[in-house]
Amino acid sequence: MRAVLDANVLYPTVLREILADVAAAGLYLPLWSPRILDEWRHVAARQGPDVAAIAGAEIALLTDRFPAALVSEQGRRSSGLDLPDPADAHVIEAGLNGGADLIITANLRDFPRPALAAVGLRAEHPDAFLTALWAHDPDPVAAAVNAAHDKAQRLGGTMELAPMMKRARLPRLGRALRR
Numbered sequence: 245m246r247a248v249l250d251a252n253v254l255y256p257t258v259l260r261e262i263l264a265d266v267a268a269a270g271l272y273l274p275l276w277s278p279r280i281l282d283e284w285r286h287v288a289a290r291q292g293p294d295v296a297a298i299a300g301a302e303i304a305l306l307t308d309r310f311p312a313a314l315v316s317e318q319g320r321r322s323s324g325l326d327l328p329d330p331a332d333a334h335v336i337e338a339g340l341n342g343g344a345d346l347i348i349t350a351n352l353r354d355f356p357r358p359a360l361a362a363v364g365l366r367a368e369h370p371d372a373f374l375t376a377l378w379a380h381d382p383d384p385v386a387a388a389v390n391a392a393h394d395k396a397q398r399l400g401g402t403m404e405l406a407p408m409m410k411r412a413r414l415p416r417l418g419r420a421l422r423r
Contacts, residue, residue, distance in 0.1 A: 246273045248315075248339040250349035251283035253370050254306075255299070258392045258412040262374065263348070264306060265388035271377050274310055277317035277338035281307070315342035325359040339365050348373050350413055375417045386421060 254260050254276065267274045281303050288299030307314060317334040319341060327333060332354050339347055340363060347355055347367045355367035378385035389409070396403050409418030 245271075245346075246275055246342055246344040247368075247373070248275045248277075248335060248342060248344045248347045249280070250335055250347060250351070251280050251287065252350045253348050254280070254284045255287050256412055257302075258396060258408060259370060259414065260302075260306070261392045261395065262385075262388045262412070262414070263370065264309065265391055266374065266377060266385055267310065269384035269388065271381060271384055274313045275315050275338060275342035275344055276313055277315055277334065277341075279317045279334045280338060317341070321363060325362060326356065327359055328354055328356070336360070336363065336365065346373075369413075371414045371416045374414060375420055378417060378420055385417070389417070389421060 249260075249263060253263060263274065266272065285296065285299050285303060289296035315338050317338045319337040321340050322333040322336040325333065325336070327336075335347055335349070335355070338344075344365060347360070347365060348370050349355060349367055350369060352367050352369055357366065360366050374385060389405075392412075393403070393405050393408055396408055406418050406422070409415060409421075
């Protein structure tokens, strides 16, 4: 399965690391475009030059880890789709150019089901996506979560898993892992 990762799931560090580790385990193939990466960089830059520099380094590490993930956002196959924000068409184009099955985004309302269905795509929230992957193959998803949790604790001190998952917008996955 191929999935375009929208900028809003790449910027939160814990969420990105879980998604990347699950992809590295072979559960899906991640895709993104230069424009998606630029959006990530732009959002980070709003928090200051230090955060922007860190985002640039994280982008370089991610693109080095997944060199085949970069796809073009160019195209016109999404023109005419009824999107709440036509500026999001580039994410759809990246998906179409990369042969994606879905778009992973925290902003589902920006990618209405009927519009995506017209071009053979669907959008899914990262919590639903990762929880479904966990249901089919729990070990690599749990390992990715544990690695992100361990790293967060090393970098930021004591942090319980449940609050970390909630902050990462993954409450359902967090509950599933506690069962």
